[in-house]
Amino acid sequence: xxxxxxxxxxxxxxxxxxxxxxxxxxxxxxxxxxxxxxxxxxxxxxxxxxxxxxxxxxxxxxxxxxxxxxxxxxxxxxxxxxxxxxxxxxxxxxxxxxxxxxxxxxxxxxxxx
Amino acid sequence: xxxxxxxxxxxxxxxxxxxxxxxxxxxxxxxxxxxxxxxxxxxxxxxxxxxxxxxxxxxxxxxxxxxxxxxxxxxxxxxxxxxxxxxxxxxxxxxxxxxxxxxxxxxx
Numbered sequence: 001x002x003x004x005x006x007x008x009x010x011x012x013x014x015x016x017x018x019x020x021x022x023x024x025x026x027x028x029x030x031x032x033x034x035x036x037x038x039x040x041x042x043x044x045x046x047x048x049x050x051x052x053x054x055x056x057x058x059x060x061x062x063x064x065x066x067x068x069x070x071x072x073x074x075x076x077x078x079x080x081x082x083x084x085x086x087x088x089x090x091x092x093x094x095x096x097x098x099x100x101x102x103x104x105x106x107x108x109x110x111x112x113x
Numbered sequence: 114x115x116x117x118x119x120x121x122x123x124x125x126x127x128x129x130x131x132x133x134x135x136x137x138x139x140x141x142x143x144x145x146x147x148x149x150x151x152x153x154x155x156x157x158x159x160x161x162x163x164x165x166x167x168x169x170x171x172x173x174x175x176x177x178x179x180x181x182x183x184x185x186x187x188x189x190x191x192x193x194x195x196x197x198x199x200x201x202x203x204x205x206x207x208x209x210x211x212x213x214x215x216x217x218x219x220x221x
Contacts, residue, residue, distance in 0.1 A: 031207065042199055042211035043156075056208060089154060099144060099207050104156040 002026075004105035006092050012111045013082045021077045021108045025094030032075050033102070034067055035091040043091055049075060050098060082112045115140050115204050119212035126190050126219050134185040134215045136200035144203040145176050147185050150214070151196045159185070159198075190219045 005024040013019050025032050031050055035043035036059075045059040051072035060067070064083075069075040079086055089107040116139035126132055136145070147159040160167050160174040162183065167174055171190075176183040187194055197216050201209040 033208070035211075042213045043201075045208055045210070048208055050207075056206070091156065093156075099203060101158065101161040102146060102201070102209060103158065104148075106153075106155050109154070 004092055004094055004103055006090075006105035006108050008108060009106060010109050010111075012113065014113055015083060016081050018078065018080045019082055019110060021079075021090050021092075021110070023075045023077070023092030023094075023105060025073065025075070025092070026096075026103055027073075029094035029096050029103075030072075031095045031098060031100075032069060033093045033095075034075070034077050035093065036061075037089045037091055037107070039088075046077070046090075079110075082110075084112050086110060087112045115142070115202060115210050117200060117202055117210055117212035119198075119200060119215050121215060122213070124215055124217045126217065128191060128219055128221050130190050130219075131186070131188045132190060132217070134187070134198050134217075136183045136185070136202075136212055138181050138183075138202045140204055141178065141181070142202040142204045144209070145183055146201045146209065147174055147183070148199045148201065149194075149196050150199060156199070187217075190217075192219045192221050195219045 034046040037043045047067045048056040049069040064080045066078045091107045093102045093104045118137045148156045164178045173186045197214040199214045201211045203209045
C-alpha cells in the first residue's frame, strides 16, 4: 500500500477483555516495529520484526502482550486481559531495510475502562 | 541503552517567528530522524539525517554526529507547524529510540 495502515483507529475495551490491533506495512518493507505512546510521552519500543522473524520483544511490558507477523507482511499486536494501564496509542512503523527511514501509521488508540 | 534528550520541552511562538529545536544523544548513532506529530497523532517524517545538513522548504536540520547532537530549524513559523517534534536515534540494534519531544504552539 501507499502508507502504513493500522486498524482499528479507536478501540474501547472493558478491563479483562482481549484486543487485537492490526498493522499493514508499506509493501516490500522488511522491518516492522510496534511502539506504545502514553499521553505526553515519546513512543516507547515494544517489539521488532524482520520479515516474519520477531528479533526483539524486549519492550513488551508483560506476557499479556503478544505480537506476530506470520507471513512477513501484516502484523497483529494482541493484548490479553486488558488493564487500565494498557490505555495508550499503539503505533506501527515499517522500513525498507534492516535499518533506515521509519514510516508510521496513524496509530490505534486503546482505552481500557 | 542510548539516552535521547530534547530541548526545550515546550515552545510558544507567534506566527512568523523562527525557532531551533535540539536533540542530544548519549552515544554514537547510525541513524537519526526528525518527526512532527500533528494534533491528530500522526507522526510525519521530516528528515532522515544521520549526519550533515538538509533543507526542505522552511525547515532544515543539521546533525553533528561527532558531538552527538542534532538541530531542527523552523523559519517563518505557521500555525500548521504546531504539534510535537521528536527525534529518534538508532545505534546498531536496528531499533530507534525516541526522545520525549518538544511541544510547539504557534499562535496566529
